[in-house]
Amino acid sequence: MEKGIIPVLKRELKKMVSRPIYIMMTVFIPLIIILFFSTFLNKGMPSDLPIAMVDLDSSSTSRQITRNIEAGQTCEIKYKLSSFEEAKDKMQRENIYAFVLIPKNFQADLLSGKNPQIVFYTEYAHYLAGSATMKELNTILVTLSSGINLKMRLAKGEESAKAMANVQPIKLDSHLIGNPLMNYSYYLSSIIMPGLIFLMSLISCIYTIGVELKFETSRHWLITAGGSMPKALLGKLLPYTFIYSIMLVFSYFIMNSVLGFPTKGNVFLMLTGGILTIISYQAIGIFIVGVLPMLRDALSIGAFYGVLGFTISGFTYPSFAMLPAVKPYTFLYPLTQYYNLYSNIQVNGLTLSESYMPFLLLIAYCLIPILVMSRLRAALIKLNFKRE
Amino acid sequence: MLQRNKEAWKDLFHIIRKELYNIFTDKGVLLVFIVACVVYPLVCGYIYNKELMYDMPIAVVDNSNSTLSRNYLRSLDATPEVMIKHKCSSLQDAKDLQKQSKVHGIVFIPSDFSKNINKEEQATISVYNDMTSFFWYRNMALATNFTVQEMGKEIQTQRMVEGGKNIEDAKRSSEPFEAVQHVLYNPGGYPSFILPIVLILILQQTLLIGIGILAGTATEKNQLNTLIPRDAHYRGLLRIIFGRGLAFFITYIPIMVYMLIIVPKIFNLPQLIPNISSLFLFITPFLLSVIFLAMSISVFFQNRENSIPFYLFMSIPFVFLSGMSWPREAMPKFWELFSHIIPSSDAIQGYSRMMTMGADLSQVSVEYFTLWILTAVYFFLTFITYSWRIKSDIK
Incomplete structure (x- = not known):
């Protein structure tokens, strides 16, 4: 019998085509992920979110306000209602995300200088829709208020440039670095798409090693590798590293070339980081099976660990908002480093010498299996762990 | 006739008892059903804690x-x-x-x-x-x-x-007029927005994975690798489906109470729900539709471990399909329609609005109705896939 990396690799490839779950994990699931995230967020930014107007004044001014809100991108006035209660009910039924209440005698109070209020009601149960409508309504209403101020000044004979400078003494000039259109898909897809591919590389690694233990074929595997653990692991895992790397490159191609996500830094540097992250997750997979050489338990723990990464790595919810005690745990996840690489290289265009830390950490993850090598080897030979 | 009816009930209770025994003696399933359901919400709640997004x-x-x-x-x-x-x-x-x-x-x-x-x-x-x-x-x-x-x-x-x-x-x-903003619901921000989504998803994903594990186990352990054990009481497809389904449902009632009622208390999430019994009514078709969906897919699992790799990645797309994080209005039409065939989407909408926005059952009636339709559809689907599997097991 031939021995070494190549025979192990051939043996693994035979396994991969023998049962549908392998093709599922390596081909179908990554393709579904890429398809989903490249089509689902294609709007980039929510628009035409339904809101309601409660206009108790129905004057020319209140109608003007309604028209201005309607002209905006984010909100669409879906209902014109006559009371606060009615609007609240619509909100609880999820027909609207916000409503604006113009009080009675609004115009009269405005003209007599009584500073009336317009209250707009929003909710944070739909976090993104709530924030977006909130921001838009605030901008429109503040602009309108200044507009009225400007009109009054012009009516008094103030010169227009001067009136403008008086109404708005300071102007904000906002630059959105790397994402000028405020496209959510840019940073969500950029992390989640690769993130789920990383998750699958972790799970498939645990699965394929665990299966050897479960069906007691681990000795045969080790013998095929000539008794060398590094050869056994390399031969077994390289096909997965290769397929997931292809999937990662494909997802990059879709995001950057087809969907036109902005990229500043070196693409090859970013891809190298991505492939290193795949290997890091595989290394952690080896570690988990090494500690728990039992397919069932290792998979459950791996699943628990892997999914939690999306919460903890800081791209959905920034780590500076987490409790100080939670922050160290972000280092348990290569995904955190991948997110750093994304900010550093893809968005901010840093070079390798300016952003070497995430690379070093990723390489450190790849060394983790050394810790469990002898334990795993013993388990493969003795099969001394409970199997079902 | 009466005699036959009596036997049917006897068979049903026998099946429920046997299935409950299967659930509670399988460490792998207990790890998913109980440990994951107890620990995961606590970990997530701890991570998000309260919004500390300052400075x-x-x-x-x-x-x-x-x-x-x-x-x-x-x-x-x-x-x-x-x-x-x-x-x-x-x-x-x-x-x-x-x-x-x-x-x-x-x-x-x-x-x-x-x-x-x-x-x-x-x-x-x-x-x-x-x-x-x-x-x-x-x-x-x-x-x-x-x-x-x-x-x-x-x-x-x-x-x-x-x-x-x-x-x-x-x-x-x-300032001729003042624009005043009032956050009517969930002023707590991100944590109390995301946790209800996570809670419903954990219920769904653990049920899908756990039921898949049990079906794989049955296939591995039963003589001749059949899905249905050789047992005189396991006759009549309806009895088997109802018996299995009810066993899962019974198991999940206490888990559901912990996840949807106790966990929100622990983390001080908004609990504006006007009437807690309406939550039980609302969540019933959710659990049933997930159970039947899981059962109908589970016939394809030949090994007990296959359900984790199969279901795990879906958790993240399901968050987006719920319509809570990414508004329904901004979804492509296809995905918007697709979202309704996943029980968690409508369940998250309903549960979130009941808890954080104080909606009563009539205000989430669309979601409630959708979940009952899903229950019926997935029940029939289970019937079809079970018949197919039993037939192919006999061959």
Whole structure:
């Protein structure tokens, strides 16, 4: 019998085509992920979110306000209602995300200088829709208020440039670095798409090693590798590293070339980081099976660990908002480093010498299996762990 | 007839008992059903805790270096959202800090800032937002908009007072009407928004995975690798489906109470639900539809471990399909329709709105109705896939 990396690799490839779950994990699931995230967020930014107007004044001014809100991108006035209660009910039924209440005698109070209020009601149960409508309504209403101020000044004979400078003494000039259109898909897809591919590389690694233990074929595997653990692991895992790397490159191609996500830094540097992250997750997979050489338990723990990464790595919810005690745990996840690489290289265009830390950490993850090598080897030979 | 009926009930109870025994003697399933359901919500709740999104580090470049610019920066630093961490001498220095993610926003005040204000011309402040996360931008926009508006009002009032107006009149005419924002529901922000989504998803994903594990186990352990054990009481497809389904349902009642009622109490999430019994009514078709969906897919699992690799990745797309994080109106039509065939989507909508927005059952009737339809559809699907599997097992 031939021995070494190549025979192990051939043996693994035979396994991969023998049962549908392998093709599922390596081909179908990554393709579904890429398809989903490249089509689902294609709007980039929510628009035409339904809101309601409660206009108790129905004057020319209140109608003007309604028209201005309607002209905006984010909100669409879906209902014109006559009371606060009615609007609240619509909100609880999820027909609207916000409503604006113009009080009675609004115009009269405005003209007599009584500073009336317009209250707009929003909710944070739909976090993104709530924030977006909130921001838009605030901008429109503040602009309108200044507009009225400007009109009054012009009516008094103030010169227009001067009136403008008086109404708005300071102007904000906002630059959105790397994402000028405020496209959510840019940073969500950029992390989640690769993130789920990383998750699958972790799970498939645990699965394929665990299966050897479960069906007691681990000795045969080790013998095929000539008794060398590094050869056994390399031969077994390289096909997965290769397929997931292809999937990662494909997802990059879709995001950057087809969907036109902005990229500043070196693409090859970013891809190298991505492939290193795949290997890091595989290394952690080896570690988990090494500690728990039992397919069932290792998979459950791996699943628990892997999914939690999306919460903890800081791209959905920034780590500076987490409790100080939670922050160290972000280092348990290569995904955190991948997110750093994304900010550093893809968005901010840093070079390798300016952003070497995430690379070093990723390489450190790849060394983790050394810790469990002898334990795993013993388990493969003795099969001394409970199997079902 | 009566005799046959009696036997059917006997068989049903036998099947329920046997299936419950299978669930509670399988360590792998218990790990998923119980340990994951107890631990995961606690870990997530602990991570999100309460929103602590204050004092984000930013850099400032003050080329004006005047009383006015220093006043502005002081008020900016005083906002809860941002904290001035670095004062840079050039915009380039600040941009370098931002590139290294040491700060998440830059405020640049040009040298003519106070000169323009004193000349009663419009002054400009430039803001450079870090767009690598939605939250960086959000905090920066909130802080700069607020401070610029406030300072603008002050300057305006002051000018009018200098022009001879009394201060009250000046204040009033600088803002003809006031726009007041009122957050009607979930003022707690991100944590109390995301946790209800996570809770429903854990219920669904653990059921899908656990039922898949049990079906795989049955296939591995039963003689001849059949899905249905050789047992005289396991006759009649309806009895088998109802018996299995009810066993899962019974198991999940206490888990559901823990997840949807106790966990929100532990983490002080909004609990505006007017009537807790309506939650039980609402969640029943959710659990049933998930159970039947899981059972109908489970016939394809030949090994007990296959369900984790199969279902795990779906958790993240399901968050998006719920319509809570990404609004339904912004979904492509296809995915919007697709979202309704996943029980968690409508369940998350209903549960969130009942708990955080105080909706009663009639206000979530669309979701409630959809979940009952899904229950019926997945029941029939289970019937079909079970018949197919039993037939192919016999062959």
